[in-house]
Amino acid sequence: xxxxxxxxxxxxxxxxxxxxxxxxxxxxxxxxxxxxxxxxxxxxxxxxxxxxxxxxxxxxxxxxxxxxxxxxxxxxxxxxxxxxxxxxxxxxxxxxxxxxxxxxxxxxxxxxxxxxxxxxxxxxxxxxxxxxxxxxxxxxxxxxxxxxxxxxxxxxxxxxxxxxxxxxxxxxxxxxxxxxxxxxxxxxxxxxxxxxxxxxxxxxxxxxxxxxxxxxxxxxxxxxxxxxxxxxxxxxxxxxxxxxxxxxxxxxxxxxxxxxxxxxxxxxxxxxxxxxxxxxxxxxxxxxxxxxxxxxxxxxxxxxxxxxxxxxxxxxxxxxxxxxxxxxxxxxxxxxxxxxxxxxxxxxxxxxxxxxxxxxxxx
Amino acid sequence: xxxxxxxxxxxxxxxxxxxxxxxxxxxxxxxxxxxxxxxxxxxxxxxxxxxxxxxxxxxxxxxxxxxxxxxxxxxxxxxxxxxxxxxxxxxxxxxxxxxxxxxxxxxxxxxxxxxxxxxxxxxxxxxxxxxxxxxxxxxxxxxxxxxxxxxxxxxxxxxxxxxxxxxxxxxxxxxxxxxxxxxxxxxxxxxxxxxxxxxxxxxxxxxxxxxxxxxxxxxxxxxxxxxxxxxxxxxxxxxxxxxxxxxxxxxxxxxxxxxxxxxxxxxxxxxxxxxxxxxxxxxxxxxxxxxxxxxxxxxxxxxxxxxxxxxxxxxxxxxxxxxxxxxxxxxxxxxxxxxxxxxxxxxxxxxxxxxxxx
Numbered sequence: 001x002x003x004x005x006x007x008x009x010x011x012x013x014x015x016x017x018x019x020x021x022x023x024x025x026x027x028x029x030x031x032x033x034x035x036x037x038x039x040x041x042x043x044x045x046x047x048x049x050x051x052x053x054x055x056x057x058x059x060x061x062x063x064x065x066x067x068x069x070x071x072x073x074x075x076x077x078x079x080x081x082x083x084x085x086x087x088x089x090x091x092x093x094x095x096x097x098x099x100x101x102x103x104x105x106x107x108x109x110x111x112x113x114x115x116x117x118x119x120x121x122x123x124x125x126x127x128x129x130x131x132x133x134x135x136x137x138x139x140x141x142x143x144x145x146x147x148x149x150x151x152x153x154x155x156x157x158x159x160x161x162x163x164x165x166x167x168x169x170x171x172x173x174x175x176x177x178x179x180x181x182x183x184x185x186x187x188x189x190x191x192x193x194x195x196x197x198x199x200x201x202x203x204x205x206x207x208x209x210x211x212x213x214x215x216x217x218x219x220x221x222x223x224x225x226x227x228x229x230x231x232x233x234x235x236x237x238x239x240x241x242x243x244x245x246x247x248x249x250x251x252x253x254x255x256x257x258x259x260x261x262x263x264x265x266x267x268x269x270x271x272x273x274x275x276x277x278x279x280x281x282x283x284x285x286x287x288x289x290x291x292x293x294x295x296x297x298x299x300x301x302x303x304x305x306x307x308x309x310x311x312x313x314x315x316x317x318x319x320x321x322x323x324x325x326x327x328x329x330x331x332x333x334x335x336x337x338x339x340x341x342x343x344x345x346x347x348x349x350x351x352x353x354x355x356x357x358x359x360x361x362x363x
Numbered sequence: 364x365x366x367x368x369x370x371x372x373x374x375x376x377x378x379x380x381x382x383x384x385x386x387x388x389x390x391x392x393x394x395x396x397x398x399x400x401x402x403x404x405x406x407x408x409x410x411x412x413x414x415x416x417x418x419x420x421x422x423x424x425x426x427x428x429x430x431x432x433x434x435x436x437x438x439x440x441x442x443x444x445x446x447x448x449x450x451x452x453x454x455x456x457x458x459x460x461x462x463x464x465x466x467x468x469x470x471x472x473x474x475x476x477x478x479x480x481x482x483x484x485x486x487x488x489x490x491x492x493x494x495x496x497x498x499x500x501x502x503x504x505x506x507x508x509x510x511x512x513x514x515x516x517x518x519x520x521x522x523x524x525x526x527x528x529x530x531x532x533x534x535x536x537x538x539x540x541x542x543x544x545x546x547x548x549x550x551x552x553x554x555x556x557x558x559x560x561x562x563x564x565x566x567x568x569x570x571x572x573x574x575x576x577x578x579x580x581x582x583x584x585x586x587x588x589x590x591x592x593x594x595x596x597x598x599x600x601x602x603x604x605x606x607x608x609x610x611x612x613x614x615x616x617x618x619x620x621x622x623x624x625x626x627x628x629x630x631x632x633x634x635x636x637x638x639x640x641x642x643x644x645x646x647x648x649x650x651x652x653x654x655x656x657x658x659x660x661x662x663x664x665x666x667x668x669x670x671x672x673x674x675x676x677x678x679x680x681x682x683x684x685x686x687x688x689x690x691x692x693x694x695x696x697x698x699x700x701x702x703x704x705x706x707x708x709x710x711x712x713x714x715x716x717x718x719x720x721x
Contacts, residue, residue, distance in 0.1 A: 163552070176524050176708075
């Protein structure tokens with residue numbers, strides 16, 4: 001007897017719902033074994049990872065702070081991916097947004113500029129992110145250049161541009177030559193929501209973005225267009241939908257959201273512009289978008305869940321003295337199982353009794 | 364299903380809180396590390412000092428570290444996590460943790476912080492650092508003696524005063540041996556990236572450098588110099604095993620005496636915010652054995668080390684001449700004062716390179 005994967009005639013909606021749960025279950029089983037081998041109490045370790053961070057307001061805030069940029073970027077990316085436009089360069093759009101917004105913060109530093117500063121920073125960051133994303137989109141539409149390559153390569157351009165600015169013209173004159181701008185003025189800083197905490201206005205903006213995307217995709221013609229162009233390009237053409245226009249639109253929206261996430265991160269938790277403001281948010285957001293099945297609510301949950309594994313990983317390092325590498329293994333195993341279980345949506349296991357003649361021939 | 368999950372969660376929580384209570388009366392000491400503990404350089408030396416603490420104080424303390432914490436938005440959270448886990452004395456061991464440490468320190472006035480190599484302090488936040496430029500001076504003497512090509516290769520991390528003063532001390536010493544000595548500088552723009560560090564070492568050797576020195580944290584440059592048959596200085600820790608025929612000496616960060624003193628003060632209730640900047644005389648760092656050099660060079664190095672330790676020799680003895688040929692104002696009487704060295708933002712004469720951002 002033999003176990004084979006057989007393609008389902010149609011996708012299983014039941015499995016689509018339970019597959020993340022199966023994946024989490026398998027991860028827990030695997031990690032239990034791994035923790036036991038390491039000589040750590042698996043229950044305490046899993047508690048440190050998954051449950052401790054959910055039990056106090058501080059950790060919950062930190063999860064929200066960590067998830068905010070991931071969710072915002074991933075929402076934009078999901079629109080692209082639904083429309084079959086492959087924006088891989090959200091990291092670059094994030095950085096350019098951060099740079100553009102910081103420009104206002106740096107230029108108004110120490111002046112008595114009023115409350116308009118922060119809103120202007122947010123708007124400029126979104127515009128800059130959108131324009132930066134339009135470069136690969138236009139190259140795609142006009143010249144047929146692969147948007148995957150061009151958007152990815154523009155990440156490095158943005159990274160080096162930021163690097164140049166903070167080492168040169170924007171460097172803090174009192175910062176002992178360290179590559180960073182001066183701390184932003186209070187009017188250029190994203191306000192905190194809870195006194196003494198780190199939760200900031202950006203998390204609310206992220207929730208609004210999720211809601212807007214849900215309405216766009218579920219309730220509007222444009223949303224319908226995006227989904228049809230992605231799922232059935234020929235049908236979309238017969239329907240009179242313009243695929244190129246949609247590439248431009250979805251790239252611009254996702255660039256704007258990534259740029260917005262960039263300035264919120266800089267004017268929020270960081271407080272100044274420096275290299276390394278993004279620990280790879282633009283790339284992690286790709287994972288978040290797919291973990292969330294390109295669905296706004298799913299992305300919100302996936303973003304929060306990934307943030308939980310980061311915070312939980314730190315707490316496990318502290319509480320259980322579990323090395324950082326194990327945290328990374330843990331995240332890797334989780335993603336591995338999620339993707340593996342997803343194949344069950346389109347495939348199913350089947351037991352096959354081998355052909356008798358073959359058995360005889362072999363014997 | 365849902366109920367049993369909740370019950371399981373509650374059970375796990377209970378188990379967690381019991382284990383947390385049993386360790387309550389020890390002093391908890393936390394560490395934030397920039398690299399992995401296996402970087403064999405900067406972070407490794409802090410880790411050795413942490414292990415020395417455990418050996419010294421045994422059951423009286425409990426230590427915890429978070430490794431590989433980037434100097435970005437995650438640093439503040441990592442530090443606060445240590446506070447929330449009950450750590451009362453926290454060492455944040457890289458320059459880039461300065462602002463995050465200060466933020467957390469203001470929020471938790473009853474927790475004490477020790478920040479390495481920074482310049483911002485508070486009632487509950489000390490800083491500590493070493494006068495590595497003293498070691499660089501000794502290296503400069505050796506390098507000038509050992510270099511045949513007359514070109515030194517220098518891998519910089521970031522153009523901050525600590526690194527710039529190291530380059531200047533090296534060159535002042537080297538020029539005292541060979542007035543025409545040249546230095547090629549490559550900024551790696553990282554503290555720890557073995558790939559970039561190795562590339563920088565290759566590029567420097569290709570440009571004619573035959574003695575490699577570094578202000579980055581991994582032994583990668585030592586390995587490249589060893590492969591190419593050149594000479595090199597280790598950094599932070601003993602790197603002789605990566606270049607038995609290559610390493611001339613190495614500046615060894617010996618944090619253990621300082622860490623032990625600070626933890627002792629904390630246990631005795633005498634901890635207060637201080638600014639510690641120690642040199643060879645106070646054992647904040649040490650020189651690895653002088654190897655792969657003839658005896659006369661070794662003697663020059665040992666004599667210089669003894670003179671610096673005794674306070675008879677100062678690497679930045681006036682007159683110090685800047686790149687533009689103008690003498691630097693001498694604020695410390697016979698030599699530059701500490702403030703000028705801690706804020707050093709110029710190259711000395713003879714470095715034909717431009718300080719980034721100048």
